[in-house]
Amino acid sequence: MYHGLIYTQKCVLGKNYKRHKLGYIAYKWETMQIDAVENALFSVTVNPMLKELISRFDIECPVDGSLLLNSLKDFLGEPVSLCPTCQHVNRHIAKPFYEIGSRLLKADKDFMRKQFVKDKYGGAWFKGFGLMMRGVRKYGIRIPFVPAGPFEIVWNFTYKCNLRCKHCYEDAGVGKLPELSTDEAKQAIDILSKIAGIGLPALSFSGGEPLTRKDFFELAAYAKKRIPYISIASNGTLLTKDNAKKIKDAGVDYVEISIDGASSAVHDEFRGIPGAFERAIQGVKNCVEEGIDTCIATVLHRDNLAETEKILQLAKELGVRFMHFNYIPTGRAKEHVELDLTPDQRLHVLHAIGKEIITLYLQAKEEEMKTGKSNIKVDRFFSTCPQYASVTKELSQQMGHKFIVEAHYAAKKGVENVANFLGGCGAGRLYCAIEPNGDIKPCVFFPTNKNTVLGNILRDNFEEIWDNDPLLWQLRVRENLETYLVDGKEVGCGVCPDKYICGGCRARAYSYFNGNVKAPDIGCIHNKVLWEKITGLRR
Numbered sequence: 343m344y345h346g347l348i349y350t351q352k353c354v355l356g357k358n359y360k361r362h363k364l365g366y367i368a369y370k371w372e373t374m375q376i377d378a379v380e381n382a383l384f385s386v387t388v389n390p391m392l393k394e395l396i397s398r399f400d401i402e403c404p405v406d407g408s409l410l411l412n413s414l415k416d417f418l419g420e421p422v423s424l425c426p427t428c429q430h431v432n433r434h435i436a437k438p439f440y441e442i443g444s445r446l447l448k449a450d451k452d453f454m455r456k457q458f459v460k461d462k463y464g465g466a467w468f469k470g471f472g473l474m475m476r477g478v479r480k481y482g483i484r485i486p487f488v489p490a491g492p493f494e495i496v497w498n499f500t501y502k503c504n505l506r507c508k509h510c511y512e513d514a515g516v517g518k519l520p521e522l523s524t525d526e527a528k529q530a531i532d533i534l535s536k537i538a539g540i541g542l543p544a545l546s547f548s549g550g551e552p553l554t555r556k557d558f559f560e561l562a563a564y565a566k567k568r569i570p571y572i573s574i575a576s577n578g579t580l581l582t583k584d585n586a587k588k589i590k591d592a593g594v595d596y597v598e599i600s601i602d603g604a605s606s607a608v609h610d611e612f613r614g615i616p617g618a619f620e621r622a623i624q625g626v627k628n629c630v631e632e633g634i635d636t637c638i639a640t641v642l643h644r645d646n647l648a649e650t651e652k653i654l655q656l657a658k659e660l661g662v663r664f665m666h667f668n669y670i671p672t673g674r675a676k677e678h679v680e681l682d683l684t685p686d687q688r689l690h691v692l693h694a695i696g697k698e699i700i701t702l703y704l705q706a707k708e709e710e711m712k713t714g715k716s717n718i719k720v721d722r723f724f725s726t727c728p729q730y731a732s733v734t735k736e737l738s739q740q741m742g743h744k745f746i747v748e749a750h751y752a753a754k755k756g757v758e759n760v761a762n763f764l765g766g767c768g769a770g771r772l773y774c775a776i777e778p779n780g781d782i783k784p785c786v787f788f789p790t791n792k793n794t795v796l797g798n799i800l801r802d803n804f805e806e807i808w809d810n811d812p813l814l815w816q817l818r819v820r821e822n823l824e825t826y827l828v829d830g831k832e833v834g835c836g837v838c839p840d841k842y843i844c845g846g847c848r849a850r851a852y853s854y855f856n857g858n859v860k861a862p863d864i865g866c867i868h869n870k871v872l873w874e875k876i877t878g879l880r881r
């Protein structure tokens with residue numbers, strides 16, 4: 343809506359190119375990210391060879407099944423039995439490939455073994471790695487990388503909700519639109535469990551309120567038998583003791599409960615129903631009592647910003663994780679765009695959360711140095727702002743350490759070096775969304791319309807969409823991110839040194855730039871001048 347009104351948009355490959363070719367190339371070389379250089383080199387040199395190499399062992403053996411998956415297991419130290427032909431290919435092609443590849447990707451092999459083979463969620467990690475390998479075969483090595491299918495899908499399971507939250511991206515309520523039936527939902531789960539011939543590692547039920555659907559427990563249990571990691575995002579008000587037990591029995595691994603204030607006055611005002619806070623807090627306690635990994639999720643905005651520290655404290659007292667949700671003007675939140683945080687306010691929030699996770703990281707490191715191991719859980723405080731990677735990197739550097747929250751969900755020790763590959767915003771790359779009627783979108787925070795719906799999980803071929811959809815490819819290529827000339831200065835994610843670990847929230851870009859997913863995320867402190875210009879237009 344604001345696009346092009348007052349700014350001269352300037353592509354990184356600017357028009358001075360012809361007049362000052364040599365000078366321009368020198369300028370580009372100085373300012374270009376090393377990752378952009380690597381991407382260019384990969385595409386012409388390494389990738390054709392890699393694709394050819396992987397295709398030699400990404401084969402289906404009539405005796406042993408998928409050699410890609412079997413060779414992965416073997417590389418990670420799991421016992422596999424292979425026919426003589428597969429044994430030969432595995433020894434001479436797959437194994438050396440994995441050895442060299444993991445070194446090039448700077449992936450810690452010990453860490454990988456621990457996660458894939460010993461961890462309770464090894465199945466999810468294993469599928470994730472399988473998707474990554476098949477992604478390299480299909481699309482080559484890229485920064486950030488593109489797996490052959492998403493690692494996680496968030497399924498907006500229903501349009502129904504018993505609350506009336508101001509910021510609901512789904513604009514949920516009485517739920518008048520058609521949704522998948524129980525049988526159709528099972529068909530969808532069957533399809534997801536076979537994505538790219540590997541299967542989806544993680545599925546999250548969101549909404550609307552997923553617990554308003556009577557078949558939720560049946561479908562969650564059905565999904566858990568086919569997909570290794572199942573989670574639910576709930577408003578918490580229906581999480582009675584009985585329902586918390588049913589969630590546990592269905593095999594749900596993780597519950598995220600929305601809490602938008604440290605008191606009922608703030609929470610209920612935003613959620614639209616009196617008593618919502620007390621019931622949600624009781625829901626958190628019921629899940630903790632059941633021994634479920636639980637998290638409180640908070641959308642921070644202008645009216646609850648002052649609660650930030652109190653909510654962090656609440657999470658500590660309740661013994662649960664904390665997830666900050668970025669305010670994105672979409673769905674009902676579009677009607678309250680004035681609630682969005684300024685770049686300075688967002689930075690304040692990210693500092694507050696970042697300090698919590700870095701403190702845990704340093705405590706764990708110290709304990710490890712003293713005793714050889716640590717049981718401190720580091721992955722407790724997160725933000726869905728992709729800038730969280732940039733902020734945690736800077737904060738930890740100030741303290742003389744190297745720690746980055748890689749994507750906006752991952753903070754695993756042992757993968758510090760792969761931040762650029764994970765790449766911050768994962769929309770349409772590491773993750774995508776499904777609507778209650780089965781429509782597929784890059785992210786739940788994108789509005790639902792003819793430009794954002796990529797197809798339908800029951801009617802269309804997911805793999806074809808994932809491989810070819812132009813919107814997905816726009817979201818995946820960081821070199822395409824745009825810059826704007828503001829007061830003679832180039833501004834935007836396109837010129838940001840952190841674009842490969844962050845990339846800006848593409849849903850926020852869509853929202854503020856009238857559907858332009860390559861535009862800058864103006865909520866970032868680096869794009870503050872754009873924020874001022876654009877919000878100034880509204881006044």
Ligand code: SF4
Pocket residue numbers: 728729732834835836838839840841842844845846847862863866867868869
């Ligand atoms: S300018 Fe864009 S890419 Fe850089 S940190 Fe900000 S949001 Fe992320």
Ligand code: SF4
Pocket residue numbers: 726727728750766767768769785786787846847848849850
């Ligand atoms: S667009 Fe990217 S950063 Fe924004 S919410 Fe979606 S996945 Fe997260």
